[in-house]
Amino acid sequence: MIEVSDLRVALPGFVLDGVSFQVAAGEFFTILGPTGAGKTLILESIAGMVALNGGRIRIGGRDVTDLPPERREIGIVYQDQALFPHLSVAQNIRYGLRYRPKAADREARIAALVQRLGLAPLLERGVSNLSGGERQRVALARALAVAPEIMLLDEPLSALDPNFREEIRDLLKSLHRETGITVLMVTHDFAEAHFLAERTAVISSGRIEQVGPVAEVFNRPVSPAVAGFVGMKNIFEARFDGCVARAEALELTLSGPADPECRFVAVRPEDVELFGQPPDTGGGAVNGFSGRVTRIDHQGVFCDVRVRCNGMIWQSILPTGRLMAEAIAEGVDLWLQVPPEKIHVM
Amino acid sequence: MVVGFIVLPLVEMVLAPSVEDLGKSLADSDVRRSIWLSVYTSGTAALISFVFGTPFAYLLARHDFKGKRFLESIVDLPIMIPHPVIGIAILSLAGRQHWIGRLAADLGVRVMGSVTGIIIVLTFVGLPFYINTVKNGIEAIPRRLENVSRSLGATAFGTFWRVTFPLAWRSVIVGMILCTARAVSEFGAVVIVAYHPMIAPVMIYERFTAYGLRYSQPVAVWLIFVCLVLFLLLRWLNPAGRART
Known part of the structure; x- marks a missing residue:
């Protein structure tokens, strides 16, 4: 387990401040945040590679704050794998063994690990001509070979080709399940976190915005920064009055009374419905507004559609086929509708 | 034209x-x-540059500390100072009037007019080239490799020997070549500290002033030849350099 309390690291032009979270033993935990939010800095603080200005770090109940990296019992895997270029695959994997007490089952364990990661045919090769997926598997084997107490993964999927990314992602998930090791992974990709992790911490500009189960962060972000990060593209400042939110010129009906402390409404683009004609609901459709399409970005099967309603720009995502069916094109007037239960307030 | 400017005098000489x-x-x-x-x-x-310069180059490449820029400028100083000034500066330290000179004399170390003195001068002028080359070489190695090594259990020292140094x-070889090349070509500082025993540039100068161009040229040719062979040998011994060429 990992406990980070009140971590503070000040670098020229960047401060990580008051960062606290806990990762339970055997948990897969992610730190999510945009590039430059301080994710890797948290990871390297836990690994003992940066000097702290404050805070404590405990791993498996041991206070490691003042220990050098080599005494923290961690495995680290970087985005670029950081394989030792002057060593073969086998030498990379066995690099850390000389620093660990020689257990009787060590060779068997390494052999099993090599087998599990499909590295047996590569052992004598140099590392420079391996594929991205192979390199990442070597990096994982090298870290797991020393049987660390925790694994730290720094964006392990982002530098990979899409086909390798899926392979390594699945591998990470099953390795975690098989070994039961505590994993802390940093990523900027919410989909990765959703697939792999049980809980997540969202970080922005050196501060933690929200910690919780991934589904909760996804569905109930606590701040506009988190909402934006988990894909809620429509975020508006609003004033609340019971079940009504007034965002600029629009009045939105909510599914229940909002906390008067709330200051924002947020809606996912996939929850913003678009129709060529006002739907025939026999009178007042709730949260239905007329608007005009200002921009359409084709993304393959789906399209991002921007609609201007009373001066506000709403973003929706539609299957490309729907565009044709509803005759939606740039400059066209249409009808936009937001179901009350899909409006998130914060 | 530029190449001609450099090559012509050498070819002529x-x-x-x-024969x-x-x-x-x-x-x-x-x-x-x-x-x-x-x-x-x-x-x-x-x-000597290798033994003392390598840890220092590592320090400059990998650590940020107050006064680092200042330290780097000090390392570069020998490149800028006129050569006779370097000789005079070393002599003033090594002389009887300075406590370091007296201490050296008491220990039986003679600087003036000795091989020791020549080596001190040549180290002084060559060291910046070694340190700068190795520092750049270490900076080009991703720090993450060292981080991974530490996380796997290696100490800072172990990481240096198993990852950074290999x-x-x-760049260590290139640094030593540059340092040697700079040292071989030194004349101005050596001639002040040790006219005798005579290193090749001093002898060439002496032959030139005493007997003229014709007597100095053959010695110069042999010096160039020996240096060229040595540098080629060193290049050839360096596996990384060989693989790349």
């Missing part, structure tokens, strides 16, 4: 002496001794 003159000068034991002394003292300066080896 190499081709000027007759007979070259043979005669090689038969002269003074010439052989001075060329050997040049190679030996320059090589020793490179070895990867910086090429």
Whole structure:
């Protein structure tokens, strides 16, 4: 387990401040945040590679704050794998063994690990001509070979080709399940976190915005920064009055009374419905507004559609086929509708 | 034109002496001794730079601390100071009037007019080239490799020997070549600290002033030849360099 309390690291032009979270033993935990939010800095603080200005770090109940990296019992895997270029695959994997007490089952364990990661045919090769997926598997084997107490993964999927990314992602998930090791992974990709992790911490500009189960962060972000990060593209400042939110010129009906402390409404683009004609609901459709399409970005099967309603720009995502069916094109007037239960307030 | 400017005087000098003159000068034991002394003292300066310069280059490449910029400028100082000034500066430290000079004398170390003095001067002028080259080489190695090594259990020292040094080896060789090259070509500072024993550049100067161009040229050609062979040998010994060429 990992406990980070009140971590503070000040670098020229960047401060990580008051960062606290806990990762339970055997948990897969992610730190999510945009590039430059301080994710890797948290990871390297836990690994003992940066000097702290404050805070404590405990791993498996041991206070490691003042220990050098080599005494923290961690495995680290970087985005670029950081394989030792002057060593073969086998030498990379066995690099850390000389620093660990020689257990009787060590060779068997390494052999099993090599087998599990499909590295047996590569052992004598140099590392420079391996594929991205192979390199990442070597990096994982090298870290797991020393049987660390925790694994730290720094964006392990982002530098990979899409086909390798899926392979390594699945591998990470099953390795975690098989070994039961505590994993802390940093990523900027919410989909990765959703697939792999049980809980997540969202970080922005050196501060933690929200910690919780991934589904909760996804569905109930606590701040506009988190909402934006988990894909809620429509975020508006609003004033609340019971079940009504007034965002600029629009009045939105909510599914229940909002906390008067709330200051924002947020809606996912996939929850913003678009129709060529006002739907025939026999009178007042709730949260239905007329608007005009200002921009359409084709993304393959789906399209991002921007609609201007009373001066506000709403973003929706539609299957490309729907565009044709509803005759939606740039400059066209249409009808936009937001179901009350899909409006998130914060 | 630029290449011509550099090559022409050298080609002219190499081709000027007759084979007979070259043979005669090689038969002269003074010439052989001075060329050997040049190679030996320059090589020793490179070895000293390797031993003391490598940890210092690592410190500069990997750590940020107050006054680092200042320290880096100090390392570069020997490149900028006129050579005779370097000789005078070293002599003023090594002389009887300075406590360091007195201490050295008490320990039986003679600087003025000795091989020790030559090596001190050559190390002084060569060291910045070694440190700067190795520092750049270490900076080019991703720090993450060292981080991973530490996380796997290696100490800072172990990481240096198993990761940093093997990867910086090429820049270490290049640094030693540059340091040796700089040391072999030094004249101004050496001539002040140690006219005797005579290193090759001092002998060439002496032959030129005493006997003229014709007597100095063969010695110069032999010096160039020996240096060229040595540098090629060092390049060839360096596996990384060989693989890349």
